[in-house]
Amino acid sequence: MKKSVFLTIFLFTFLFVPISALADETLGGFQFDAKESSHPLDRVNSKGEVTKYEDYSNKNLTFINETKSFQGSGELNPIFVGDLLNKGFLETTQPLVKDVTTNEVAPFVVIGPDGRTRVENTTVFPYSAITYISLEWADGSRGSCTGTLIGIDRVLTNGHCVVNPTTQRGIVSATVYPGVSGSTALFGSYNAIDYYVTSHWINTGAISQDYAVLVLSPSNGRHAGERAGYAGIRQVTNILNQSIGIYGYPGDLIRRDGAINQYGMHGNVASEDSQVAYYTIDTAPGQSGSAMLNTSNQVIGVHSSGFSDRNGNPVRNGGPKMSSFMFEFVANALN
Template sequence: MKKLIVLFTLCSLFIAVNVMEVSADAILEIEPLISLGEAEKLDEIEIDSGPPSVNRITTKQSRQELLKGEIYSPNLLQQLQQEFSPQVVIGPDNRLRVSDTTIYPYSSVVQLIMHWEKDFIRTVCSGTLIDANSVATSAHCVIPSQGESERRGNLQRVEIIPARNGSSAPFGIAYATNIYAPQEYRVDRTSAFDFAVVNVNLDFSAAGSMMVSDLTSDVLLNNHFTISGYPGDKATELGNYFQWYHSGPITGIQDWTFRYQIDTFSGQSGSAVYYNNFGDITIGGIHSAGSVAGQYNVAHRITQASRNYMLLAASMNN
């Protein structure tokens, strides 16, 4: 069997955040970052099935208009401090391999393979289905830095493989049609804004999906969370990509990020940071980066605003 060989790159340096409080009910500016086909779907009429906060928005065009509001303070970017580097394994490696990826919630965890314009470069990330045909991941997976952009060229296509288990794709392989990411991340690459939504061209209802929620600080600090994805170091060891997970507590929180010592590695960027809420698998953050000193990893903390953004971006594909 021909092996699929995917080149992966270590994440670029990321930035810690000390953010100002902003209105929780404001809505992020949104527009398709990349349209990779089937754009005519945006003209289809939607029925009244939007997220709870916008359930009166009935067309995709009107949702796009709604999503052009600003959420972040103009002074926010001035408060950022550089301290993040590629994600790390902290101390002993406690990650465990998922033996059966078709079992929920592992079935809803996806690998994304980005195909770039130059030199057949391919990079990999992880993500999570948040409905039947939309994936939450990290913005830095699809928005390269200036240097990376010069080396890679434009993003040509994105493959999405739910529950990948080596050479097996039990639910099939989809392709991205549209990608949404906050404008603020394009201005300044920081974990506070490091999330994106990828619309795909297949229905993955059979794989299941996770709930996106703006969890309270109390919930974040008093539960164990799990990160499951596709780390590149394990792929190098085993000659293929398999799903791995690790769980642990949240050790520090800020308005738009939180920290933990859950083990990760490059390739797991974009993984959901989730917990089991009495049977409801709930995402509280999107894994982004690690500290330079290797003491902790960090995620974008889902707020009411970023939750609305993700759900609205996902609804554009329904």
């Protein structure tokens, strides 16, 4: 289908959930000065501090195209997180999800019959490494995204889950819960103490740059990835027609269940360009940041956005794939 058919692009931000238990730490006041950045892949942290691309880039990464997965110890540290849903779902005061023709938040992104199924056992890898992320912004608005553990203390998610490029403001708090099922975080909770996005995301809000890496503190002497495991990342070029799985925490089904559960679906990449992959796999707000998992359960991209036709009907979803540019940024953020 030609690009001209797709009138509207949605950035799926958050499953809008009031949060009663957030991290004690704050991520710092985000103050970004674009003059400090000179390269699209300059790394910007939670305080808005810029690390130059030439300073962090490891040219040896050009000879590496993947990192290893780890299935984790499986040590459980269950905590109940149903209190996140006590007051229902609130609409954020910072909506990034808009139909540009109506200025309305996209109601859903299920394409045709809903193909998503619930993950019954989230103690099994890779589902154990799929994380529910609760978020708070400086103005007090709250929400959630999905992320994937890609290291013992690193989570890959969307850029729009941590920095709003329109306002250039960042979150002040985030808590990560791996392998949630039945509103129980089976591997505990972990506070985000930092995050990284590209300067190009902040400056442009481009879908190709809609990725971020969270840095987590340990909990009870263990890192999240030690318990729940983590997925390796793999650099890709052409992934047309390849099978991928997208799993996360969709708000529509959580509202239906009255509990936080993990859902997902497999499908093929329907089209792509050099940096973004497109598919008709069903998603919903709350699944922002869900990994594109290949058949080896490696992360080859991250779900970000939905596209509608002239009548506002959802027709495809998409997100940045693990191009050489994304791989270099994310791999360096693991160090």
